[in-house]
Amino acid sequence: MAVANIQVSETPLVLYALRRADDALILGHRLSEWCGHAPMLEEDMALSNIALDLIGQARELYTFAAQAEGKDNDEDKLAYLRDVRQYRNLLLVEQPNGDFAQTLVRQFFYSAFADLYWRAMMNSRDATLAAIAAKSEKESAYHLRHASEWIIRLGDGTDESHVRAQAAIDRLWAFTGEMFAVDDGERALIHAGIVVDPGALRGRWLTTLSDITREATLTLPQNDWMQQGGRSGRHSEHLGHLLSELQSMQRTFPGLTW
């Protein structure tokens, strides 16, 4: 391997921004895998547009993280030169696209959270985070509406689409708990008014999910056991494969620019 991984001084604020940036980048990359493969042209454009929004959010959050760290890192280094154990994203967002239902259920779970989360973050005492949130909030609202319409259409569609949507919900459910977990570092930021407590949003997130799945004739699992690990760098086997593709150019031609 020609390029060494960078080191990041993960103060609570840097770690916070990296976690959110990694969520957006990895989910954006996953969606970009549909480009040219979606079941219809409108969906190809929709998923690529959502990917673009998410990668844009990731860029702003990485730039924020680099400034908060105050060292030699920048958005590109943070995205391209950290290895899998240094990534801090949710396990949910790295899960493979699977079929169209699995992609849309993953998006629905995430967007229902992101919509609430970024709206609340607009009140951050940090002006830059509040500005990033103000943009992300509007984008997330469109993403949520798009995913919700698909969940209803798939669940209340044919027998086949119903079975697939329900299977995707059952499969991905255990990855949703991680969205609401915070550690001591993040708790200190919450108390300082810089970030919001995601745990406080879980009730409203569940309400959104219940309303949409009921209309879709789908069922939310009763199982409360949740898988965690992504926030501290313990990932499923899927992320390493994703990064090997995402990072291949910078790893092969260090410092490459377009």
Next chain:
Amino acid sequence: MVTVLDRDSELRRRAWDAAASVVDPEIPVLSIADLGVLRDVVLDGDHVEVAITPTYSGCPAMNMIALEIEIALERAGFRHPKVRTVLSPAWTTDWMSEAGREKLRAYGIAPPQASSSRRALFGEQAVACPQCGSDKTELLSEFGSTSCKALWRCKTCREPFDYFKCH
């Protein structure tokens, strides 16, 4: 007699006009001033710094716009112009000028609704057809040819059209 103050404000106006001449590469009828992307022009001696604000987080046109601002300023005689990105306060379609909205409509793109409230994001949308003016229109896809647009169709004249989404 020309005072230093006059000279500076004259220079600043020239720099502003040069930067404001840059258009959105995807919607070439709109200048970055119409869009509300151009935020500030600061002169320090002969150096000029232009502040712009991104529209959609992932809009790929922003890099192109920054490059074209530098080129426009160099053509206007400013050496080593700088472009700075400011995030706060976040851009909204409310900043689009009236002239900009009219240019969009004439170009065949329905302009964003006046207030980008969540009601406009989620409520009943009434988007008038930019070709025939009819309000009998329907949404085809929430996501269109660029991140800022949705695809609509007019039920009266049957033409599809782009709608510049509220943001």
